[in-house]
Structures are given as structure tokens and as C-alpha cells.
Amino acid sequence: MIFVPVDFLEEGMILAQDINFDIGGMSLLTKGQVLKQNYIDKLQTMNITGVYVESKIAADIEINQVLSEKIKKDILISVKNIFSEFSRTNKLTVGAVGLIKNVSEKLVFDMLSREKILINLIELKGHDDYTYQHSLSVAVLSVAIGIKLGFNEENLNNLALSGLLHDIGKVSIPKEILNKPSRLTTEEFEIVKKHPEDGFLKLKNSNMCSIVTLMGIESHHEKINGKGYPKKLKGEQIPLFGRILAVADVYDALTSDRPYRKGSFPSEVIEYMMGNTDIHFDQEVLTAFLKSVAAYPAGMLVSLSDGRVALVIKNNEENTMRPVVRVFNEDGSQYSDIDLFHDKRYHNLTITGMGYGKEITSSTMMNNVCEINDFT
Numbered sequence: 001m002i003f004v005p006v007d008f009l010e011e012g013m014i015l016a017q018d019i020n021f022d023i024g025g026m027s028l029l030t031k032g033q034v035l036k037q038n039y040i041d042k043l044q045t046m047n048i049t050g051v052y053v054e055s056k057i058a059a060d061i062e063i064n065q066v067l068s069e070k071i072k073k074d075i076l077i078s079v080k081n082i083f084s085e086f087s088r089t090n091k092l093t094v095g096a097v098g099l100i101k102n103v104s105e106k107l108v109f110d111m112l113s114r115e116k117i118l119i120n121l122i123e124l125k126g127h128d129d130y131t132y133q134h135s136l137s138v139a140v141l142s143v144a145i146g147i148k149l150g151f152n153e154e155n156l157n158n159l160a161l162s163g164l165l166h167d168i169g170k171v172s173i174p175k176e177i178l179n180k181p182s183r184l185t186t187e188e189f190e191i192v193k194k195h196p197e198d199g200f201l202k203l204k205n206s207n208m209c210s211i212v213t214l215m216g217i218e219s220h221h222e223k224i225n226g227k228g229y230p231k232k233l234k235g236e237q238i239p240l241f242g243r244i245l246a247v248a249d250v251y252d253a254l255t256s257d258r259p260y261r262k263g264s265f266p267s268e269v270i271e272y273m274m275g276n277t278d279i280h281f282d283q284e285v286l287t288a289f290l291k292s293v294a295a296y297p298a299g300m301l302v303s304l305s306d307g308r309v310a311l312v313i314k315n316n317e318e319n320t321m322r323p324v325v326r327v328f329n330e331d332g333s334q335y336s337d338i339d340l341f342h343d344k345r346y347h348n349l350t351i352t353g354m355g356y357g358k359e360i361t362s363s364t365m366m367n368n369v370c371e372i373n374d375f376t
């Protein structure tokens with residue numbers, strides 16, 4: 001299968017994955033479905049960067065999910081319930097908290113059962129309300145980091161809950177501010193800045209969450225350099241859960257479509273985050289994170305520094321910026337796979353960007369990519 005950004009989808013391509021559209025479990029499009037223009041129009045309105053379609057040149061590529069679709073749906077339903085209960089009543093019932101604790105434990109259990117945790121581009125994107133989808137993503141990304149840092153299951157459960165509820169304080173923010181498509185005023189930002197403490201205090205009053213979970217929620221907007229909020233904590237003054245949530249939160253926010261901008265690709269966001277090590281992010285946490293996400297997901301077309309377009313075949317966990325890629329010969333009929341990390345002969349060869357939108361001159365290669373007629 002090959003990954004195609006939504007803007008490059010064309011009629012006749014065949015879906016290589018189910019696209020879950022509705023929180024109740026209805027699948028809008030299923031694997032094997034031939035894309036029609038009205039489906040493409042719908043996909044372009046969803047918060048997804050792209051989809052996987054069938055391709056002969058990439059028939060051997062497999063995408064491993066870190067979480068089952070069933071658990072994702074259960075989590076989204078629980079998050080939705082707890083957020084709406086909280087916004088209606090301003091407090092939480094034992095039942096709602098019990099339910100979310102239960103799904104967060106399932107999330108951890110499911111992730112721990114995976115042989116390898118490497119989060120893919122579209123795994124965490126969907127059509128649901130951004131707040132709920134974002135809560136799920138932050139929990140999954142945080143747990144992936146926690147696993148890499150060697151957390152035990154109890155700590156991972158606490159961390160998952162912290163991720164799912166990190167923004168629950170936002171229910172008190174007026175919708176006009178929360179969904180404002182333009183830049184917030186200073187006054188509006190001051191209101192937004194209250195949500196970590198708001199969430200912390202209200203959950204604390206419910207007496208149903210561990211202190212580490214609560215401290216993570218309270219500190220998820222702190223920055224290593226002390227310029228975050230609410231307490232302007234520095235370095236290790238910031239609770240570890242807060243440092244983890246900060247990385248997961250920013251990564252998911254920047255890779256998601258928002259009313260005021262389009263989501264960026266993982267590699268671009270990763271570059272940005274690496275540039276902010278020890279400014280915004282904790283180095284050890286970021287290193288664990290970088291081993292958990294695919295900077296260039298398998299199935300993605302990339303352009304190389306020698307001008308060629310290549311297909312990402314497999315990620316190297318040691319360095320996801322340098323995956324195994326499939327490059328094509330001049331006539332496009334044959335290919336060879338290059339391991340950009342392990343094969344020293346290619347250490348000067350770098351990925352310079354996405355391969356989409358570049359003119360691919362080889363007609364044979366185009367013919368080999370069944371269902372995809374044109375990438376330009």
C-alpha cells in the first residue's frame with residue numbers, strides 16, 4: 001500500500017484501509033473500496049492528512065497499528081461522555097470517572113501487547129471533534145513515551161488517564177474563544193491559560209484520580225525554560241507526566257488540521273520539536289518520543305537529496321528520520337531498497353521533503369503504481 005495525501009487522491013484509487021468516520025462505529029469507507037469523487041470530497045473535509053491506497057510497487061508494505069479500532073471507539077465515547085458531563089454539571093460522577101479509568105487501562109493493555117510501538121501518521125487522526133480525538137492522541141503518544149522510559153503498568157495507567165483528561169479544564173472556556181479561527185487577544189489567552197489549573201482542581205475535588213495524574217494535567221503547558229504556564233516551572237521542577245504530556249500535546253496539535261491552519265507532516269513537526277529541546281521540551285522525553293513515532297511513515301513518497309523520488313518501506317526505530325526507502329531506476333521498472341540508517345554507503349543521501357507534487361518522469365513507475373495515475 002502507498003500513502004496518498006488527501007489533496008492528491010484521485011478517482012479509481014483503491015482504499016487499502018478502513019476509514020472510520022463516525023464515533024458510533026459506522027465505517028464510511030472500507031478497505032477495497034474504489035474511490036469516487038464524492039468520497040474524495042468527503043475525505044478532504046476530514047482531519048486526516050491522507051489515506052493508504054493499494055499499489056503494486058508497495059504491495060509488501062505493512063502498516064502496524066498501535067491500538068485496535070474497537071478500543072479507539074470505546075475511548076472516544078468515554079471521553080465525550082466525561083467532557084459533556086463535566087461541562088453540564090461542573091463536577092464528575094464516580095460512574096464517568098470509572099468508565100474512563102477502565103478504557104485508559106484497556107488502552108495501556110492493548111499497547112503493551114504490541115511487539116513494537118511505532119505510531120503512524122494517520123493512526124491517530126479521525127473525523128471526530130478535535131478535543132476528543134486530541135485527548136485520545138495525547139494519551140496514546142504519552143503511553144508510547146512511558147513505555148520507552150520503562151514505566152510499570154500502574155504508572156502507564158495513570159499517564160493514560162492524564163493524557164485523556166489533560167484538557168478537561170477547557171470545558172469552562174467560552175466556545176467563541178476555544179474555536180476562534182484567528183489569533184487570540186491577550187485577554188482571551190489569559191482565559192485559556194486557566195484550563196490546566198481548572199482541570200486539576202475540579203478533578204482533585206472528585207477525589208478519584210492519583211496525584212501524579214493530576215500533576216500531569218496541571219503542568220502540561222509548562223516549558224523547560226520556565227516560560228510556560230501556569231506556574232512557570234523550570235526543568236525538573238516540572239513533573240515528569242507534565243513533560244511527557246507537553247511533547248505529546250504539541251506533536252498532535254501541530255500535525256492536526258485546525259480552523260486557522262492545515263496540519264503539518266510528522267517530519268516537519270519533529271524537526272521543529274528537536275529545535276526546541278531544552279527550550280520547550282525535555283531532552284530525555286523527546287528522545288523516547290522520537291523512537292515512538294514514524295517521521296516518514298511507511299508507504300510515503302519522499303524526495304531524496306540526489307533528486308530522486310523514493311518510497312518509504314520500513315522505519316528504523318533507532319532513527320526514524322532515516323528509514324529504508326525504495327528508489328527507482330531510470331526506466332522505473334526495477335527498484336532497489338536502501339537502508340538510509342544502516343548502510344554507510346548512503347550516509348550522504350538525505351530525505352529533503354515529501355515526494356508529492358514533484359514531477360515523476362518515469363512512465364514505467366507511474367504504470368507500476370496501479371490506481372495512482374499522477375502524483376503532480
Ligand SMILES: [Fe+2]
Pocket residue numbers: 166167195220221
Ligand atoms: Fe492544554
